[in-house]
Amino acid sequence: MATDLLRLATAGSVDDGKSTLVGRLLYDTKSVLADQLDAVHRASVDKGLSTPDLSLLVDGLRSEREQGITIDVAYRYFATPRRTFVLADTPGHVQYTRNTVTGASTAQLAILLVDARKGVVEQTRRHAAVLGLLGVPRLVLAVNKIDLVDYDEATFEVIAKEFAAHAAALGYARENVTTIPVSALVGDNVVDASERTPWYVGPTLLEHLETVPVEPDPHEAPLRFPVQYVIRPRTAEHPDYRGYAGQVAAGSVAPGDEVVVLPGGTRTTVSRIDTADGPLTEATAGMSVTLLLTDDLDISRGDLVAGAQDPPVVTDEVTATLAWLADKPLVAGARVLVKHGARTVAAIVGELRTRFDEQRLSTVDNPESLSLNEIGQVVLRTAEPVPVDDYRTHGRTGAFLVIDPAEGNTLAAGLVGAPLPLLGGS
Amino acid sequence: MTATVHRPATRPSLDALGRLESEALHIMREVAGEFDRPVVLFSGGKDSTLLLHLAVKAFWPAPVPFPLLHVDTGHNFDEVIEFRDRMVERYGLRLVVAHVQDWIDDGRLAERPDGTRNPLQTVPLLDTIGEHRFDAVFGGGRRDEERARAKERIFSLRNAFGQWEPRRQRPELWNLYNGRHRPGEHVRVFPLSNWTELDVWRYIRREGIELPSIYYAHERDVYLRDGMWLTEGPWGGPRAEEIVLRRTVRYRTVGDGSCTGAVESDATSLDEVIDEVAASRLTERGATRADDRLSEAAMEDRKREGYF
Numbered sequence: 001m002a003t004d005l006l007r008l009a010t011a012g013s014v015d016d017g018k019s020t021l022v023g024r025l026l027y028d029t030k031s032v033l034a035d036q037l038d039a040v041h042r043a044s045v046d047k048g049l050s051t052p053d054l055s056l057l058v059d060g061l062r063s064e065r066e067q068g069i070t071i072d073v074a075y076r077y078f079a080t081p082r083r084t085f086v087l088a089d090t091p092g093h094v095q096y097t098r099n100t101v102t103g104a105s106t107a108q109l110a111i112l113l114v115d116a117r118k119g120v121v122e123q124t125r126r127h128a129a130v131l132g133l134l135g136v137p138r139l140v141l142a143v144n145k146i147d148l149v150d151y152d153e154a155t156f157e158v159i160a161k162e163f164a165a166h167a168a169a170l171g172y173a174r175e176n177v178t179t180i181p182v183s184a185l186v187g188d189n190v191v192d193a194s195e196r197t198p199w200y201v202g203p204t205l206l207e208h209l210e211t212v213p214v215e216p217d218p219h220e221a222p223l224r225f226p227v228q229y230v231i232r233p234r235t236a237e238h239p240d241y242r243g244y245a246g247q248v249a250a251g252s253v254a255p256g257d258e259v260v261v262l263p264g265g266t267r268t269t270v271s272r273i274d275t276a277d278g279p280l281t282e283a284t285a286g287m288s289v290t291l292l293l294t295d296d297l298d299i300s301r302g303d304l305v306a307g308a309q310d311p312p313v314v315t316d317e318v319t320a321t322l323a324w325l326a327d328k329p330l331v332a333g334a335r336v337l338v339k340h341g342a343r344t345v346a347a348i349v350g351e352l353r354t355r356f357d358e359q360r361l362s363t364v365d366n367p368e369s370l371s372l373n374e375i376g377q378v379v380l381r382t383a384e385p386v387p388v389d390d391y392r393t394h395g396r397t398g399a400f401l402v403i404d405p406a407e408g409n410t411l412a413a414g415l416v417g418a419p420l421p422l423l424g425g426s
Numbered sequence: 427m428t429a430t431v432h433r434p435a436t437r438p439s440l441d442a443l444g445r446l447e448s449e450a451l452h453i454m455r456e457v458a459g460e461f462d463r464p465v466v467l468f469s470g471g472k473d474s475t476l477l478l479h480l481a482v483k484a485f486w487p488a489p490v491p492f493p494l495l496h497v498d499t500g501h502n503f504d505e506v507i508e509f510r511d512r513m514v515e516r517y518g519l520r521l522v523v524a525h526v527q528d529w530i531d532d533g534r535l536a537e538r539p540d541g542t543r544n545p546l547q548t549v550p551l552l553d554t555i556g557e558h559r560f561d562a563v564f565g566g567g568r569r570d571e572e573r574a575r576a577k578e579r580i581f582s583l584r585n586a587f588g589q590w591e592p593r594r595q596r597p598e599l600w601n602l603y604n605g606r607h608r609p610g611e612h613v614r615v616f617p618l619s620n621w622t623e624l625d626v627w628r629y630i631r632r633e634g635i636e637l638p639s640i641y642y643a644h645e646r647d648v649y650l651r652d653g654m655w656l657t658e659g660p661w662g663g664p665r666a667e668e669i670v671l672r673r674t675v676r677y678r679t680v681g682d683g684s685c686t687g688a689v690e691s692d693a694t695s696l697d698e699v700i701d702e703v704a705a706s707r708l709t710e711r712g713a714t715r716a717d718d719r720l721s722e723a724a725m726e727d728r729k730r731e732g733y734f
Contacts, residue, residue, distance in 0.1 A: 005442055057573075072592060074576045075569045077622050084442060086620060098597045102579075105599040219437050228455040233488035241487060247452045247601075252437060276486035284437050287444075288451035288484075301459045325597050339602055342459060399600050408606030410596045 006214055007086045009103040011131065012113030013123035014092035017144045021113065021184035022076060022089045023054025025206065028191035031078035032057060054184075072096070073103040082210040092123060097130070097373045098325035101413055104131055105399075108214055109138040111205070116149045116181070119159045122359060125166060126373065129358035132170030133323060133375060133419050135395060137215050139167060139177045142205060146181040146188060146197065153199040156181050169361045171421045178212075180205055217285040223251035223259065223307035224389070224397045226341030227299060231290055243274055243290035244299055246342070249396035251307060252284040253291065258308040261299055262387035267308055268295040302343030304387045304397070312387040312397060317350075318380045321391075321419055322370065322402060326411040329369040330378075336411065338382060340400040346383040353377045356423060363422060377423050380414075391415035443629050447480065450617035452601060453580060454484040457562045457615055458491050460605045464562040464615075465522070465555075468494035470510035471680040472637055473566030473618060476626055479635050480617060481564075482517060493520040495560070497551045499543035500527045501661045501683035509638040522558065524550040541661045542684040552588040555612055562605065564615050570622045580619045586610035623678075624703055631696040642699065643676045643691045654687025678703075 010018045026032050032040075040056045047053065076087045088103030090096075092113075104110055110131045114124050131139060141163050149155045160179040167177045180189055181197050182205060188194035191206045203211070231243040253259070257270045272292040273280040283289045291305060299305075306312060318338075324330050334349045355367035355376040370376045391398030402412035440448060457464050466481060468474045481490045496510065514521045526543050529535040529550050538545070555563060569576045579595055581603045596604055605613050618626070630637065648655040648671060649664035655675055656663055661684035664670055675688035676699070693699040 005445070072577045072595060074573070075620070076576065077570050077620070099595075102597045102599060106601075217439060219439070228452070229459045229485075231485060231488050235487070235489075238487050245455050245484070247448060274486075276483035280438070282438055284439055286440050286448055287438075288448040288455070337606075339604065342456070396600065399602065401599060401602050401604055403604055403606060408604070408608065410599070410604045413597070413599050 005084045005086065006109060006209060006212070007088075007107050008109045008111065008209065009088040009090055009100075009107035009136070010111045010113065011090055011100050011104065011127040012092050012111075012142075013115070013118075013121050016092060016113040016115050017055075017184045018092060018113050019055035019057075019089060020053075021111070021142065021144065021182070021190065021205075022074075022087060023057040024184045024187060024190045025087075026057055026076060026078055027054055028187060029078055029080055029206065031076075073099045080206070080210060085209065097126065100127060101130055101134070101323055101325060104134050104136055105413065107131075107134075107136050109140065109209070109212060110136045111140045111142050113142045113144050114159060114163075116143050116145045116155055116159065120162050120166065124163070126358050128163075128166055128170060129356070129375060129420070130323060132167075132172065133321065133415065134413070135392065135419060137176060138212060139172060140205065140208060141167075141177065141179040143179065143181045144184055147183040147186050151181070151188075151194075151196045153197075156200075166361070169422070178202065178208055180208065218250045218394075219252050219284045221250040221285070221394065222310035223253050223257070223305070224249040224312070224394060225253065225259075225291065225305040226343070226397070227301055227303045227305060228342045229301055230299070242296070243292050244303075244305065245288070245290045246305075247288045248283050248285050249341070250285050250394050252282055253305075253307075254282040259293075259305050260308045260311050261297060262304045262306055262311060263314045263385045264303070265314070266295075266297055268293045268297060270294075302341070304341060304343075306387065312389045312394070314385045314387045316382045316385045318347075318382060318386065318388055318416060319353075319377065320380060320400075320417065321356075321375065321377050321415045321423060322412040323415075324370040324372060324374050324376070324412050326404070326409065327372055328411075329371045330376075330412070331369045335405060336380075337403040337405050338380065338386070338400050338414065339403060340386055340388065341397060343386065344403070345386060346405070347380045349378050350381045351379040353379060354423060356420065361422060375420075377418060388416045390417040391419050392417060443625060443632060446621050446625055447483075447629070449601070449620065450480045451484040453603070453615060453617040454481055454564070456603050457564070457605070458485070461562040461613070463558065463560050464492040464564065465495045465558070465560040466490075466492055466564040467566070468496055468510065468513075468521070469680065470496075470506040470513070470638055471566070472626060472630065472641060473568070475509075475513065475635060475637060476630065477564055477566050477617065478513060478517070479633060489518055492564075493522055495522045495524065495551075495554060495558075495563070497524045497547045497554070498526060499547060499682040500525065501543055501659060503638070503640055503657075503677075503680065503683060505640050506638045506680055509636075522554065524554040526550055529553075540684075541663075542682060543661070544682040544685050547682075548588070555588065556610075560612060561607065562613050562615055564617065566618050567616045568618050568621050568623070568626075578616065578619070580616050581605055582614040582616065583607060584612050584614055588612075590614075624700070627696070627700045627703055631700065638680065640677045640680065640688075643674050643694045645672055646675050646688065647671070648673050648675060648688060655690070656687055657683065659683045 040052050044052045074089045090100040090103035182189045189204045227244045227246050229245045260267050271294045273283050274290040332352050338347045354363040389397040398416040400414040526546050579598045649668040676691040693702045
């Protein structure tokens with residue numbers, strides 16, 4: 001039931017054929033409807049192409065079609081009898097890496113494409129680092145355009161080996177990385193197994209996507225419940241009702257559970273879990289519910305209800321890793337806003353501790369700045385204490401946005417702690 | 427009191443529709459918590475009716491904390507307007523109506539030669555957002571509808587002219603939404619982004635949500651134009667050469683009457699509609715919306731101007 005859905009993202013360098021691969025998956029799983037296909041056929045003929053350009057199924061913006069590149073994430077929904085898929089097709093151009101981060105932040109699996117003629121390139125290493133940082137649990141390396149190297153096994157093996165070493169350094173266990181030779185253009189090993197790669201005995205891409213285990217929701221973790229909104233009807237029917245609405249970020253909650261409200265630290269007990277469909281005996285991670293508490297406390301949006309047993313750390317000094325997504329570089333002393341759960345607080349970047357060199361897999365201590373697409377560890381001082389978890393153990397309450405207080409733009413993806421093994425060593 | 431409560435062996439967890447519902451409630455509560463003057467675009471169509479249903483659930487037992495806005499082209503289906511007004515009364519809501527006719531009457535807009543008023547909605551929409559200082563505008567748009575919509579964020583910032591700038595979209599990470607905007611700007615919010623047409627219908631069945639009757643098969647006088655069955659109305663049809671026929675039809679989408687086509691269908695119940703949608707080889711917009719057929723980038727161009 002809960003595992004019938006797989007959220008996946010594509011990544012890889014520009015011109016590696018991501019949009020064509022996604023188009024092929026949609027086409028071969030018969031997820032393309034007749035009018036969409038007609039439109040692609042018409043546009044392909046207009047461009048003088050002899051076969052339909054399947055990338056036109058996903059490249060939706062005018063400038064994308066004109067330039068023949070993907071600029072922004074396209075979300076696609078398709079299903080096979082075995083599983084439902086939400087697919088984020090992300091851009092390969094380095095300028096649009098922030099959109100790749102957007103697509104990957106919620107993915108359970110990422111397909112990283114390389115061109116068999118070029119092998120692992122700079123953008124492959126950059127995307128792999130971003131995927132590792134975000135903790136995308138599983139990777140598929142799709143060695144595309146295998147037809148253009150005459151289906152050569154040795155070429156495939158060299159690429160597979162080089163990537164395996166890179167992924168291992170980013171913390172990926174071997175069983176969580178699958179390498180498949182494909183041709184998105186011709187269709188080899190995408191949906192149907194290819195007769196031209198007899199040396200490859202693994203699954204086709206779709207078979208793998210249909211059978212790969214999906215991480216279960218963190219039901220067994222300690223409770224984390226960010227309060228989004230206080231529900232106070234003040235109606236004749238409900239004069240004194242006071243409920244705390246939110247989505248369970250981790251763990252589970254039941255009436256009778258002892259909880260602590262952070263950052264204040266007050267302890268109380270859950271008296272009731274409400275939904276519009278009636279009260280629940282238990283709510284688990286992912287559910288949007290309303291909690292009622294036995295004590296009449298001053299709780300508002302931004303507070304975090306946590307299990308009394310294993311609450312998060314409350315601190316005004318947060319060591320975190322940032323993926324910097326803005327054109328303007330980050331320097332020490334910058335004033336920013338941090339959006340964590342349902343709370344937004346002012347913060348100062350006190351210290352740039354290390355910059356991660358994702359090409360050499362090394363770190364640089366005390367860098368001057370973090371520029372667009374760079375990853376680094378920083379120390380943030382927040383104006384008020386915030387309850388934070390390590391990103392690796394609690395993704396939802398270990399993640400935050402860094403926002404420009406003046407312009408309002410999102411500057412960085414923030415992750416509490418050191419989600420990459422190499423960062424933890426310094 | 428002990429903190430550890432014995433839990434049953436099987437933990438409750440969400441199915442696919444439950445996940446979509448929970449995500450939508452989360453989005454609506456974020457907007458209620460972060461914005462001063464949100465509004466829900468409500469036409470009485472199935473997607474906006476679903477939005478309203480989710481808003482009622484998100485804030486229950488309190489009333490929905492925002493008003494509704496309908497941009498009324500004047501080219502309406504009577505059944506839909508009657509339904510709209512009944513829903514407003516049922517949930518005790520405030521409805522703001524922007525009549526396109528008012529903009530035509532005082533010269534701010536001119537009637538198009540083809541008689542369709544769908545593209546004329548943008549100016550009244552933006553004027554009304556400005557006049558009421560709405561800062562968050564909920565829409566029922568879904569990413570599966572069309573290629574340009576597939577690229578849009580759940581929180582979509584619009585500049586002071588109401589325009590969507592695809593190259594300047596913010597990163598949207600995890601389930602953390604950035605709703606910050608400068609004075610004059612606003613944010614369009616799409617809680618149904620990740621739903622498909624089939625999800626919408628299955629959820630409507632599961633929740634027992636009432637819809638306007640024209641979504642189900644009925645007999646109607648229609649005429650064929652550009653491969654779509656259009657109905658008679660004040661929008662200038664049928665032309666002399668177009669023959670009016672009585673057909674059993676239903677609507678897959680409901681918009682301006684001049685450009686919303688019916689499909690031939692015998693589906694009179696939700697189960698039959700779901701079977702029909704699941705078997706369909708056409709997207710709902712491709713099948714029934716003349717406005718999206720104008721050019722390859724018809725939707726993107728309208729969105730850039732401030733349309734949904």
